[in-house]
Structures are given as structure tokens and as C-alpha cells.
Amino acid sequence: MDEFKSNEVKDVRWESIGSEDANIKFRKNKRPISIRGFFKVVAFILIAAITGGLSGAYVIKKYNKSNTNNYQSSNLSQNNTSSAESPKNAINKVAEAVGPAVVGINNKGEDFWGTVNKGSGSGIIFDPNGYIVTNYHVIQGASKVYVKLSSGKVFEAKLIGYDARSDLAVIKINANNLPTAKLGDSSKVRVGDMAIAIGNPLGEEFAGSVTAGIVSAVNRKMQYEGSIYNVIQTDAAINPGNSGGALCNENGEVIGINSLKIGSEANAEGMGFAITINEAKGIIDSLMNYGKVKRPALGVLGQSVSSRDGKIQGFYVNEVVPGSGAAIAGVKPTDIITEVDNAKVTSFEDLAAVLDKHKIGDSVPCKIWRDGSTIQVKIKLSEMKETNK
Structure with a gap:
């Protein structure tokens, strides 16, 4: 029985050892599979990391490039917008509005050599049908006048009228729908x-x-x-x-x-x-209506004078225009006109300033110094006979 027990124990031990061996063998069989899996995981992670890194680098590069382009594009857009939307100042606006209505004028004259340039100036279109105002001295003495528009077109102009005293003239070109300036x-x-x-x-x-x-x-x-x-x-x-x-x-x-x-x-x-x-x-x-300026005049020619003591100052009459208001009122050469319409007159300029306030046909009171005494007359203003220079 002891022997049976001994054998039984041996068997048990063997089974135990066998069990251990079996377990050990199981571990041996399982470990290589675990290591291979581990390396696979590591390899997968490395590949994923490398791939992710490359992809990330590519994406970042594209993103940065896109941002740079967007930034540059934005800046360019902002710059262009800023330039386009820059507010106009008063001078910009005036130049754009009035500039097209300002023209160049060339004065052509004749001499021994033929047609020559006598001068140039500017003019202002005030009527869309080709009417232009300029200075009289710009076209004075011209045989031909040419007008150059802001568009570059050139037209020959005809004279409508001029006034030497005011140094103004009106000319016309054969054109319509022209830009005009606002007076x-x-x-x-x-x-x-x-x-x-x-x-x-x-x-x-x-x-x-x-x-x-x-x-x-x-x-x-x-x-x-x-x-x-x-x-x-x-x-x-x-x-x-x-x-x-x-x-x-x-x-x-x-x-x-x-x-x-x-x-x-x-x-x-x-x-x-x-x-x-x-x-x-x-x-x-x-000038548009009559081709000239109708101004009132007394009908006298003369100059300003002053006595040595300064007591007598006025406009000395050298000549009286026949048929004028002055002639009808009895004004004579050597008379000195001292007042016109209750305003003192010491020069031609004073006389002109008073007359400019009246129109042809008005009667104005005048004081005249003649032969040591002052007389009063009323003179009916007639049209001035313009002497153009």
C-alpha cells in the first residue's frame, strides 16, 4: 500500500510536472506570437508616425503657402482698394468738372513769310453749341483762330464779338454737345x-x-x-x-x-x-446779342486836370462828339466836368465808374466849370463809340 501510495505520489508529481511542462511549452508557443505582435505594433506606429509627419509637413507647407498667398493677396487687395477708394479733394473734383470745358486757343496771323503763330491762350466753353469766352488780347489781330479741345480735336473758330475795354471776346466753333463750365x-x-x-x-x-x-x-x-x-x-x-x-x-x-x-x-x-x-x-x-458792348457815354473826349492850387479838379473836355447828349446839352471844348450824377469826377476812371451804373438813354445831372464859374446841365447818355486797340 505504501508502494501504491508512493507510486500514486509519483504519478501525481509527474502529472504535476507534466502539467508544468505543458504550461511551459504553452508559454513557449505563445511568446513568439506576442513578440511578433509587439514588433508589428511598433512598426505600425513608426510607419504611422512617419506617414503622419510627412503628411503633416505637407499640409503645413501648403497651409503656410496658402496663408502667405492669401496675406499677399489680401495686402494687394487692400492696397488696391485703398488706392481706388482714396477720397478726392476739392482740386481733384474741380479739375475733373471744369478741365474738359477749358480749351487752348492759337492765334494765327499773316506776315511776309505767310501764316505764323502770333500767340496762344485759353478759353472757357460756356455754351454746349460751341460758344467760348476768352480774353480779347488772345485773339487780337488774328487772321485765323484755332481751338483745341481737351479731347485733342482742333476746330477753326469764328469771331462773334469783342470788347477791347473789358479785354473779353466770344468766339464759336462748329461743334455741339460740348462740356461746359458753370459760371x-x-x-x-x-x-x-x-x-x-x-x-x-x-x-x-x-x-x-x-x-x-x-x-x-x-x-x-x-x-x-x-x-x-x-x-x-x-x-x-x-x-x-x-x-x-x-x-x-x-x-x-x-x-x-x-x-x-x-x-x-x-x-x-x-x-x-x-x-x-x-x-x-x-x-x-x-457780345452774343450785338457783337459788341453797348455802353452809355456823355459824348466827350478829354483828360483829367487839376489846377495848381488843387481847387479845380475834373475831366477836361478836348472834343465834343457831334449829335451826342453832351453836344445837345451845350457842353463845349475847354469845359471841365467836375461832377456827374452828384459824384465828384477827377479822372476818366471816375467818369467811367459813374456811367457804368447807368444805361443808354438815362439823363444825368452834371456840374461844369467854365470861365471861372460853375454851371449845371443835364446830359442824356448816348451809346459810346468804342475805340478798339
């Missing part, structure tokens, strides 16, 4: 207002030039060759060729017609002059 109200102009000059200084080469400054003075009385001009003074550059061009306010309205001739004797930098548009309007109307 403003020069009575509202103030010192310090913006002044913008548009014209063709120094000829066609600099056509459409724009200069800007301020109104330096208003209601200046300028005398030139016996005529008085009511002008606007400005520091905007006005050069040869600007004559007849537009002086505008910041609203794009013409407030004056530039004239280099007026004030040219001063020859000072920063002092330009323009005939007030309010004065020009009436003259333009007269």
Missing part, C-alpha cells in the same frame, strides 16, 4: 477762399494745367491802357497762355477769367488777376 457768383468770393486756375500755360505742351492757391484780394480796381478792370487777385500761378482760362472756387464754379495782361506791369511773383465773372456775364450777353 458762379463772384460777389460771394472772400479773401482766403480757395482759388483754382485751369489753362494752357506756355501753349499746348502744358494744356490743361491746374494751379491752386487762395483769393488774395477782391474788388481790385486795375487800370490798363485807359480801362478799369474789377478783378480778383490770387496767388495761384497764372502764366503766359493762362489768359482766358478759368479761375474757379472749390465748388467747381468759374468766379473769374484769368488775364495775364492785367497787372503785368507789376511783374510780381504770386500776384495773378482774373476779371470777375459777374462783370464778364453782362459783357458776354452783349
Whole structure:
């Protein structure tokens, strides 16, 4: 029985050992599978990491490139938008509005060699049917006048009328639907207002030039060759060729017609002059309707005088126009007109200033000094016989 037990124990041990061996063998069989799986997982992770890294790098590169392009595109877009949407200032607006209505004018004359250029200037289209106002001295003595539009087209112009005293003229070209300038109200102009000059200084080469400054003075009385001009003074550059061009306010309205001739004797930098548009309007109307300006006159020719003691001052009558109001009223040569319409007269300019307030046919009271005494007469104003220079 002991032997049986011993064997039994042995068997049990063997079975136990066998069980262990079996377990060990199981582990041996299972371990290689686990290691291979582990390496597979590691390999998979490495491949995934490498692939992910490459993909990520590619995506980041594309993203950065896209962002860079978008940034540059955005900047360019912003720059273009900024440039396109930059607000226009007053000078931009005036140049665009009035510039197309300002023309170049060439004065052609005849001499021994044939047709020659006698000068150039500017003009302002005030009627879409081809009517242009300019300075008289720009077209004075011309055998032919040519007008160049801002578009570059050139037309021969015909003279409608001129007025030497005001230095204004109206010409016409055969064209329709032209851009026109708006005529403003020069009575509202103030010192310090913006002044913008548009014209063709120094000829066609600099056509459409724009200069800007301020109104330096208003209601200046300028005398030139016996005529008085009511002008606007400005520091905007006005050069040869600007004559007849537009002086505008910041609203794009013409407030004056530039004239280099007026004030040219001063020859000072920063002092330009323009005939007030309010004065020009009436003259333009007269030139359009009659081809000339009808002005009232007493009917006398003469000069200003003053006695040595200064007690007698006035307009000395050299000649009385036959059939004039002065002739009918009995005015004689050697008379001195001291008052007209209750205003003292010491020069031709004083006389002209009074007469400009009246119209043809008006009767005005006058005081005349004759042979040491003063007499009073009434003179009916007649049409002035214009002496063009």
C-alpha cells in the first residue's frame, strides 16, 4: 500500500510536472506570437508616425503657402482698394468738372513769310453749341483762330464779338454737345477762399494745367491802357497762355477769367488777376446779342486836370462828339466836368465808374466849370463809340 501510495505520489508529481511542462511549452508557443505582435505594433506606429509627419509637413507647407498667398493677396487687395477708394479733394473734383470745358486757343496771323503763330491762350466753353469766352488780347489781330479741345480735336473758330475795354471776346466753333463750365457768383468770393486756375500755360505742351492757391484780394480796381478792370487777385500761378482760362472756387464754379495782361506791369511773383465773372456775364450777353458792348457815354473826349492850387479838379473836355447828349446839352471844348450824377469826377476812371451804373438813354445831372464859374446841365447818355486797340 505504501508502494501504491508512493507510486500514486509519483504519478501525481509527474502529472504535476507534466502539467508544468505543458504550461511551459504553452508559454513557449505563445511568446513568439506576442513578440511578433509587439514588433508589428511598433512598426505600425513608426510607419504611422512617419506617414503622419510627412503628411503633416505637407499640409503645413501648403497651409503656410496658402496663408502667405492669401496675406499677399489680401495686402494687394487692400492696397488696391485703398488706392481706388482714396477720397478726392476739392482740386481733384474741380479739375475733373471744369478741365474738359477749358480749351487752348492759337492765334494765327499773316506776315511776309505767310501764316505764323502770333500767340496762344485759353478759353472757357460756356455754351454746349460751341460758344467760348476768352480774353480779347488772345485773339487780337488774328487772321485765323484755332481751338483745341481737351479731347485733342482742333476746330477753326469764328469771331462773334469783342470788347477791347473789358479785354473779353466770344468766339464759336462748329461743334455741339460740348462740356461746359458753370459760371458762379463772384460777389460771394472772400479773401482766403480757395482759388483754382485751369489753362494752357506756355501753349499746348502744358494744356490743361491746374494751379491752386487762395483769393488774395477782391474788388481790385486795375487800370490798363485807359480801362478799369474789377478783378480778383490770387496767388495761384497764372502764366503766359493762362489768359482766358478759368479761375474757379472749390465748388467747381468759374468766379473769374484769368488775364495775364492785367497787372503785368507789376511783374510780381504770386500776384495773378482774373476779371470777375459777374462783370464778364453782362459783357458776354452783349457780345452774343450785338457783337459788341453797348455802353452809355456823355459824348466827350478829354483828360483829367487839376489846377495848381488843387481847387479845380475834373475831366477836361478836348472834343465834343457831334449829335451826342453832351453836344445837345451845350457842353463845349475847354469845359471841365467836375461832377456827374452828384459824384465828384477827377479822372476818366471816375467818369467811367459813374456811367457804368447807368444805361443808354438815362439823363444825368452834371456840374461844369467854365470861365471861372460853375454851371449845371443835364446830359442824356448816348451809346459810346468804342475805340478798339
